[in-house]
Amino acid sequence: MWPPGDLIGKSADVIFTQSSRIFFQSYLIPTLLHEKICEEMQLIIFNALGVRIPITVNARLSEDGCIYWSFFNASKRDQLYEELIKTRETLEDQAEKLMLLASTDELTGLLNRREMKYRSTLALEQAARSKQSVGLLVLDIDHFKKINDTFGHLEGDRVLKELGGLLKGFCRQTDFVSRFGGEEFLIMLPDTNKSDTELFCQRLHKLIAQIKLGDSGLTVSIGVSISAKDISFTSLFTQADNAMYQAKTLGRNRTELYLNA
């Protein structure tokens, strides 16, 4: 630093960097004159060799009109800030990854059961407020046990992944697509009606048939329920699930609509 006595009589221009000088003159001095005290001000000074040194400044204006200064070397300060920023970024990164892990299905990357329930519940509340209908599709792969038994579990997993990717690509950004469990998928279509949803399902059957298993294409059974009024997610799901079982009973590879009484 400066040898003792060397700073006596030196102007602030010699000691402070340009930005610190501006801060010193426009903020620190006026504050000191007004408040009589300034604490923990962060400035940068030049040492006797012209090297920039970050410092923490405390100053007090005494009754006799003298200003008493104390400068503390804060060389590690910037390093500490950088480390804090890096740590915060790492934590934010990890939190994002954890949120993704907690909300998605590992195999397909689609929403998992918990996240689907959560988002669908919110969407249904919103739809009820704006008097819009929401379509819920329960989609279950046909004879999936046989697929596993014939082609092996790994091939079964491949089919689940391919179907997941296909559903994601086919649906809109605003739709919710999830793997609800095993070989069952759920899709929620906000702001839809019966005829649009039926058309959607017809297209879906055609598209899904492009996933090949030996010589034949994959088939699914779909159950649909359209929210008529204020309805809970559980009730809407039960309706769509019943319709899906109806589709299974009627021969599979088809869509059945739950009919509101």
Ligand SMILES: Nc1nc2c(ncn2[C@@H]2O[C@H](COP(=O)(O)OP(=O)(O)OP(=O)(O)O)[C@@H](O)[C@H]2O)c(=O)[nH]1
């Ligand atoms: N490969 C694979 N198989 C799974 C996974 N989760 C569930 N399964 C299998 O999916 C099969 C579902 O069989 P079932 O419930 O009998 O239904 P299904 O054979 O599709 O018959 P239907 O639904 O009546 O057409 C079971 O054999 C499960 O082991 C998974 O993550 N990967």
